[in-house]
Amino acid sequence: MEGQRAEHFWLIGEGVVALDIDVPGRGSVLIERLSPGSVLGWSWMFPPYRWHFDATAERHTRAIQFHGSEVLRLCREDPAAGFDLMQRFVAVLVERLQATRSRLLDISNTGG
Numbered sequence: 001m002e003g004q005r006a007e008h009f010w011l012i013g014e015g016v017v018a019l020d021i022d023v024p025g026r027g028s029v030l031i032e033r034l035s036p037g038s039v040l041g042w043s044w045m046f047p048p049y050r051w052h053f054d055a056t057a058e059r060h061t062r063a064i065q066f067h068g069s070e071v072l073r074l075c076r077e078d079p080a081a082g083f084d085l086m087q088r089f090v091a092v093l094v095e096r097l098q099a100t101r102s103r104l105l106d107i108s109n110t111g112g
Contacts, residue, residue: 001051008065009041015061019053021100028054029107032099042093044068045086053096 002022017034031053034040043051045068075082 002054004051006041006043006049006051007068009039009044009068009071010063010065012036012038012040013062013064015063016058017061017063018056018058019096019099020056021053023104023107026107029103031103032096033058039089039092042089042096045072045089 012034014036017038017040019031019034019040020028021031023029034055040055040063041051043049049068071085075085
């Protein structure tokens with residue numbers, strides 16, 4: 001997924017999804033595990049619309065998929081709902097970036 005075009009996001013209903021990122025010189029590094037109720041994907045919202053992480057289901061997973069362009073269309077039609085949704089996704093984005101920062105600091109301090 002990382003680097004590919006981002007057009008969707010998912011709401012995880014069941015299972016666990018591992019998020020990882022490729023770190024030069026280290027390979028794939030686990031950033032976070034997402035559980036039921038978590039949102040997977042925010043890259044569809046911002047140019048260049050490319051995934052920033054890889055995602056792998058660690059066990060049987062069920063999720064609802066949403067098409068990003070349709071959600072953005074609905075947000076433009078209902079700005080109040082769009083603003084609410086954007087606030088929720090910005091919170092997800094901040095959470096992911098903090099998890100990434102913490103994990104990368106951890107591996108740089110411990111070597112693993």
